[in-house]
Amino acid sequence: MGRFVSENPLVLLIGACEVGFWVLLGAGLVARYVLRARRLSTVLLVLVPVLDVVLVTASLVDVANGSPPGLTHGLAAVYLGFTVAFGHSMVRWADGRFAHRFAGGPPPPRPPRYGAAKVAYEWKEWGKMLLAWAISLGVIAVTALVAGTGIPAPPDWFTDPMWSWGARLAPVVGIWFVGWPLWTTLAPPRAPVGSR
Structure with missing residues (x-):
């Protein structure tokens, strides 16, 4: 493991x-709700997406300097895709809990469990997954172009170290689609009789 990392x-x-994402998020929320330093909190929370810029820049500089695009460049692209697609909702989730715990805010809302609201929620969450995949593939493509390796045909994605990340995510996107938004749309859960 040490050799791989080195x-x-x-x-x-x-x-x-x-x-850094979790440290900046935690520090930003502590600054906002515990220290009551709203300006410091804003600065810390604005720095969260800067980490993504640093990571993608480092990845592109690495291949531009001659490193062959590989597994870690693909992982960097996937990490960026997921933080862009899910990062805002994670920050909002943490913010709601901190506000409730430390600032007397209302309890954070729970995801809907029944009916049309549940269906809409599942489609929205799957849309984030689809967005994460699309961003990951886009960053992988840009990395390949910067490296001068080009974009392989989809069947070759499975053998290419960097592009295999896109191939790995495809079944996740498909399973998520079938198991949640499609299933919930076809058979939306109904509230039990007598529940509010």
Whole structure:
């Protein structure tokens, strides 16, 4: 493991960005709700997406300097895709809980469990997954273009170290689609009789 990390320093940067995301988010929320330093909180929370810019820049600089695009560049693209697609809702989720716990805010809303609201919720969440996949593929494509390797045909995605990340996410997108938005649309859960 140590050798893999030493040969792929981008892995360390991905780990640092993940830790940095939670540190900046936590520090921003503590500054807002515990210290009551709203300006500091805003600065800390604005720095969260800067981590994504640092990561994608480092990945592109790495391949521009001659490193062959590989597994870690694909992982960096996937990380970016997921933080862009899901990051805002994660920040909102954490913010609601902090506001409730430390600032007397209302209890955070729960996801809908029944009917049309549940169906809409599942489609929205799956849309985030689809967006994460699209962003990941877009960043992988840009990385391939910067590296000068071009974009392989989809069957070759499975054998290419970087493009295989896009191939790995395809079944996740499909399973999520069938198991949640499609299933919920075809058989929307109904509230039990007598429940409010």
